[in-house]
Amino acid sequence: MKVERLPLEEVRWLGQQVVRITGSLDDLASGLPRFSRRDFTHENALNEYLDLILRDPVPDDERWVPVSTVSKRYVLIQHQDTVQMLRTAFEQQNWQPEATKATVWLSDYGERMRVEVSLPVEPVEAAVGDKIGAEVVVWNSVDRSRAFELAIRWRRLICNNGLTIWEGDRLRKVHHADYMSATSPIDFLVERLPKSRRLVEDIRSWVEIKFDPTSLIQWIDKDVTARWGKLRAARVFHILRTGCDCAVGRPLESQSASQIRVSRTSPVPGSPTSAGSAYDVYQGLLWVVGHGRSIEQEEELLADVLPLMANLFPALSERIRGAE
Numbered sequence: 193m194k195v196e197r198l199p200l201e202e203v204r205w206l207g208q209q210v211v212r213i214t215g216s217l218d219d220l221a222s223g224l225p226r227f228s229r230r231d232f233t234h235e236n237a238l239n240e241y242l243d244l245i246l247r248d249p250v251p252d253d254e255r256w257v258p259v260s261t262v263s264k265r266y267v268l269i270q271h272q273d274t275v276q277m278l279r280t281a282f283e284q285q286n287w288q289p290e291a292t293k294a295t296v297w298l299s300d301y302g303e304r305m306r307v308e309v310s311l312p313v314e315p316v317e318a319a320v321g322d323k324i325g326a327e328v329v330v331w332n333s334v335d336r337s338r339a340f341e342l343a344i345r346w347r348r349l350i351c352n353n354g355l356t357i358w359e360g361d362r363l364r365k366v367h368h369a370d371y372m373s374a375t376s377p378i379d380f381l382v383e384r385l386p387k388s389r390r391l392v393e394d395i396r397s398w399v400e401i402k403f404d405p406t407s408l409i410q411w412i413d414k415d416v417t418a419r420w421g422k423l424r425a426a427r428v429f430h431i432l433r434t435g436c437d438c439a440v441g442r443p444l445e446s447q448s449a450s451q452i453r454v455s456r457t458s459p460v461p462g463s464p465t466s467a468g469s470a471y472d473v474y475q476g477l478l479w480v481v482g483h484g485r486s487i488e489q490e491e492e493l494l495a496d497v498l499p500l501m502a503n504l505f506p507a508l509s510e511r512i513r514g515a516e
Contacts, residue, residue, distance in 0.1 A: 193219045205299045205487040206337065213296040217279060217289040217309055224271040225250050225302035227334045232261055245334050247301050259303040260335035269340050269365075271305045274332050278309055281378040287312050297487060303335040306487065308345075313385065315349065316392045318471065319399055322462065323349045324392055328381060329357070340365040342377045344388045351461035353478040355395070356497050361388045401470035401505060408432065408467075408504075413448040415503040419496045424480060425449035430456070431476045435463040437483070470505050477501070
């Protein structure tokens with residue numbers, strides 16, 4: 193198991209430094225922090241409505257660190273329990289957790305967590321040699337920043353792009369005694385996977401959906417700029433026009449995103465020298481989403497991808513809504 197504390201200039205989570213743990217699913221639980229619940233008090237005054245959440249001591253920090261206050265009805269879900277749930281699901285399917293690659297992202301004190309675990313199922317081939325593999329993603333927090341959520345996500349192997357997560361591929365549990373979903377995460381994962389696969393197989397047809405290159409500039413300057421701003425839109429434009437990523441210069445007030453000067457950096461794996469299909473555009477957007485410096489912003493941008501696709505490819509609108 194490998195533990196890395198990533199520099200802030202590489203990635204951050206709500207302003208905090210991020211810890212990345214890589215290893216097998218079997219190893220993960222031992223590297224995750226635990227949390228305790230205490231009365232929220234000061235001197236002789238007790239808050240009757242809130243509790244205090246503390247991170248327990250860890251090997252390199254023996255302190256009990258306060259990370260949040262929560263209501264008395266808040267359900268504390270330990271990170272280790274979510275990983276154990278995944279292990280149970282794997283064992284039920286006769287998958288081997290000890291041979292399964294997993295990555296954990298933690299905020300500095302561990303109060304927020306994202307886990308990505310590869311699923312040992314046959315990948316979908318979008319084109320010859322272009323395979324898309326399945327993974328399960330789990331989010332959890334003990335500071336009320338987000339609910340426990342499990343989702344099936346597919347990842348393009350050639351460039352590591354994480355595809356859009358369809359709404360039906362998500363299971364969310366609110367950390368509140370009155371609103372906890374009764375659905376079993378294990379049952380959801382096993383039952384949902386075949387349908388999720390069919391949705392991804394439909395994306396193969398996007399390779400055949402072409403577009404008028406002249407419409408690209410208007411889409412970049414209007415739709416992409418409106419959602420992502422000029423700088424990110426300029427980056428998308430360059431990737432789709434050249435197949436290479438870039439550093440974006442400072443724009444003039446009068447410049448649109450398609451007019452901003454950029455400096456080419458490196459080729460985007462799997463991208464053609466000029467995008468010609470809906471699939472190419474989709475992967476270009478996903479590359480920009482996955483190569484930012486903020487975990488929470490990555491999730492916000494990912495939610496914009498399908499609406500942006502529908503703007504450029506109106507014929508996809510009904511199929512996207514049907515899949516959701």
